[in-house]
Amino acid sequence: IRKPSLSVPAPEVRVWNCLKYVGNCVVSQAQEETIEMKDVFSVKLKRRRFVGQKKGGTLLGITVFKCLHKEENKLTDYAVHLNNLSEDHCHLWFRHLKEILNGFQNRPKSLKVFVNPSSHRREATHVYYDQVAPLFKLADIKTDVTVTEYEGHALSVLKECDLQAFDGVVCVGGDGSVSEVAHGLLLKAQIDAGKDTDYIPTPVRAPVPLGVIPAGTTNILAYTLYGIKHAVTATLHIIMGHIQPVDVCTFSTPSKLLRFGFSAMFGFGARTLALAEKHRWMPSNQRKDFAFIKTLADLKPEECELSFLPLQIPHEDPPENDIKDQWHKIQGHFLNVSIMAIPCLCSMAPRGLAPNTRLNNGSMALIAVQNTSRTEFIKHLKRYASMKNQFNFPFVETYTVQEVKVQPRLKGGLDAKEDTCLNAASAEGSHPWNIDGDLMKEASEVHVRVHPQLINLYGVNTDDLESSQATCNCI
Numbered sequence: 197i198r199k200p201s202l203s204v205p206a207p208e209v210r211v212w213n214c215l216k217y218v219g220n221c222v223v224s225q226a227q228e229e230t231i232e233m234k235d236v237f238s239v240k241l242k243r244r245r246f247v248g249q250k251k252g253g254t255l256l257g258i259t260v261f262k263c264l265h266k267e268e269n270k271l272t273d274y275a276v277h278l279n280n281l282s283e284d285h286c287h288l289w290f291r292h293l294k295e296i297l298n299g300f301q302n303r304p305k306s307l308k309v310f311v312n313p314s315s316h317r318r319e320a321t322h323v324y325y326d327q328v329a330p331l332f333k334l335a336d337i338k339t340d341v342t343v344t345e346y347e348g349h350a351l352s353v354l355k356e357c358d359l360q361a362f363d364g365v366v367c368v369g370g371d372g373s374v375s376e377v378a379h380g381l382l383l384k385a386q387i388d389a390g391k392d393t394d395y396i397p398t399p400v401r402a403p404v405p406l407g408v409i410p411a412g413t414t415n416i417l418a419y420t421l422y423g424i425k426h427a428v429t430a431t432l433h434i435i436m437g438h439i440q441p442v443d444v445c446t447f448s449t450p451s452k453l454l455r456f457g458f459s460a461m462f463g464f465g466a467r468t469l470a471l472a473e474k475h476r477w478m479p480s481n482q483r484k485d486f487a488f489i490k491t492l493a494d495l496k497p498e499e500c501e502l503s504f505l506p507l508q509i510p511h512e513d514p515p516e517n518d519i520k521d522q523w524h525k526i527q528g529h530f531l532n533v534s535i536m537a538i539p540c541l542c543s544m545a546p547r548g549l550a551p552n553t554r555l556n557n558g559s560m561a562l563i564a565v566q567n568t569s570r571t572e573f574i575k576h577l578k579r580y581a582s583m584k585n586q587f588n589f590p591f592v593e594t595y596t597v598q599e600v601k602v603q604p605r606l607k608g609g610l611d612a613k614e615d616t617c618l619n620a621a622s623a624e625g626s627h628p629w630n631i632d633g634d635l636m637k638e639a640s641e642v643h644v645r646v647h648p649q650l651i652n653l654y655g656v657n658t659d660d661l662e663s664s665q666a667t668c669n670c671i
């Protein structure tokens with residue numbers, strides 16, 4: 197738009213004497229101020245209205261809403277008022293800027309939203325309606341909201357959902373909720389593709405991206421994608437269509453698929469979650485700290501066999517028999533086994549529970565912590581909160597893998613008393629697993645495979661995030 201326009205002083209400090217549109221920017225010629233259109237997510241006609249008046253009113257200009265980068269990975273919305281009393285000019289600019297906004301292909305126009313009202317301190321509903329929904333409305337995004345009523349509700353809705361009707365799915369809650377929604381989204385994609393959902397060696401990709409609004413206790417996915425637990429930042433990443441392809445794992449027993457997910461812990465991490473779940477009546481932070489300390493006090497190793505296939509360099513492409521030969525096996529007593537396809541950043545581990553993997557490098561980190569003294573184990577745990585290498589201990593082994601099988605030791609070798617002592621958690625014949633913060637109990641071998649870039653998540657690459665300080669207070 198060439199004509200000078202929008203030249204009345206704005207209510208803020210800035211004065212727009214003369215505007216023009218150059219390339220993809222709105223430029224104020226007089227002050228050489230620029231708003232890059234890639235940072236703009238909404239434009240509205242600005243009118244003077246009386247209290248209670250819904251329509252009409254005197255046109256005052258246009259307001260451009262942009263996404264502003266603040267400190268520590270934080271994003272915020274920011275309104276720039278451009279005043280002009282000419283209806284023609286305002287409409288011309290409004291239409292033109294709207295056209296540009298509509299041209300951004302990654303930005304969603306319609307979203308399916310799940311809100312878990314029971315997450316953390318039960319504030320997810322407020323977070324959504326007070327902070328998120330107004331921004332979606334401002335960005336003209338249509339939403340279809342399900343407030344979940346029970347565990348598994350999001351999964352059953354997703355199984356019946358016509359995903360074609362949406363540009364993305366959003367989950368407001370903690371890691372357990374996000375994991376359920378990610379699983380549902382991927383499972384629905386397999387059902388739609390006519391796959392056998394009990395055995396999926398080559399799953400199809402999720403058809404739409406997933407957005408995570410943090411409202412849980414640990415919020416590992418939100419930290420990993422946005423570097424911060426901040427609902428407005430998460431919302432703006434979704435609105436702006438910042439998309440990251442992310443690796444996903446399948447967790448299966450020999451007979452069925454358990455779950456799609458991003459990370460799992462067996463041993464200490466799973467026992468802690470199992471204990472926390474038993475104390476759901478406690479406030480969430482207290483429950484997690486209590487479970488952590490109690491599990492540490494009752495520290496016990498799990499005896500199991502770990503088989504893993506190290507990451508294959510794609511161009512090598514060995515024949516089937518050679519791949520069989522490349523499976524490695526380690527047996528022993530492990531305090532904890534982590535299998536993680538993403539770095540899993542959180543406030544307790546700002547560099548991540550698995551800083552040696554990336555969001556989409558097609559591999560998983562296998563971190564096996566052999567049995568050791570409690571003192572040594574605590575030293576290892578404390579390192580997560582520091583800048584020191586948490587794996588630099590003789591009892592910690594790390595591998596970059598594409599498949600892992602965890603086979604808990606079959607009962608029989610030891611007498612009953614010793615056996616109960618070693619595998620207290622498996623007293624009912626099953627072992628707890630912590631899969632993305634969701635508790636699962638399995639008796640048999642669990643097979644974990646990584647599927648490169650199987651889902652798009654709204655967010656940024658972990659490498660682009662500013663690092664922050666740890667805030668863990670329990671060790």
Ligand SMILES: Nc1ncnc2c1ncn2[C@@H]1O[C@H](COP(=O)(O)OP(=O)(O)OP(=O)(O)O)[C@@H](O)[C@H]1O
Pocket residue numbers: 312313314315316317344345346347348349369370371372373374376411412413414415416480633634
């Ligand atoms: N209305 C509901 N009542 C009870 N549980 C629910 C409900 N809706 C969803 N759930 C289940 O609650 C579980 C835990 O929720 P979520 O992970 O969001 O919260 P959290 O445990 O406080 O946070 P985090 O996992 O980050 O520590 C999920 O597995 C989800 O399936």
